[in-house]
Amino acid sequence: VMTQTPLSLSVTPGQAASISCKSSESLLQSGGRTCLYWYLQKPGQSPQLLIYEVSRRFSGVPDRFSGSGSGTDFTLKISRVEAEDVGVYYCMQGLHLPFTFGPGTKVDIE
């Protein structure tokens, strides 16, 4: 089971934001990879990959996005929120099928 906090977040542009994701089991794979991913679903769009394997930014993702954590506890940080960052952020475990998502954190701009 994946949980996220907070479920909603209102941020002033330029401020930092942080989202927590917790898994009910360790997401550390036997080969040493940790199978935790972050997606952003902007309004009216399909989800897009932001972060893979806890902390690796996907191609084209701005460096204001960063991921950290290990085992069961993970965090997504946005160093300086911009208007284009609004949407719902989901963490997902890819350790085993069925892949499962957290409930989502809705981020909007104050």
Next chain:
Amino acid sequence: QVQLVESGGGVVQPGTSLRLSCAASGFIFTDYVVHWVRQAPGKGPEWVAVMSPNGDIKFYTDSVRGRFTISRDNSKSTLYLEMNNLRTEDTALYFCARDPILDRPDYFDYWGQGTLVTVSS
């Protein structure tokens, strides 16, 4: 660039069938694991099914196993989802998604725009 374009959605009655398609381009389709993921209105994404590059391995989420069948035609770079005995709870936007890991299910790096399936009497 990687593109995934779903089609085939629509409004159907409970108990009927529908076949979704996902046309892939911009990458070597035959090399990749591909998934179906759905999102019910106002809910988060839910993984549905996955298929290996040559089609010999398939997995399904419990709620669709026995009713849905994932398949692919590598000569057409197309993924399919045959949905039978549809239920109202299958109502969702259905996405196909590519998995960047070539030999096992792992995660999704590219998603299509989705096709809407509405099951209603």
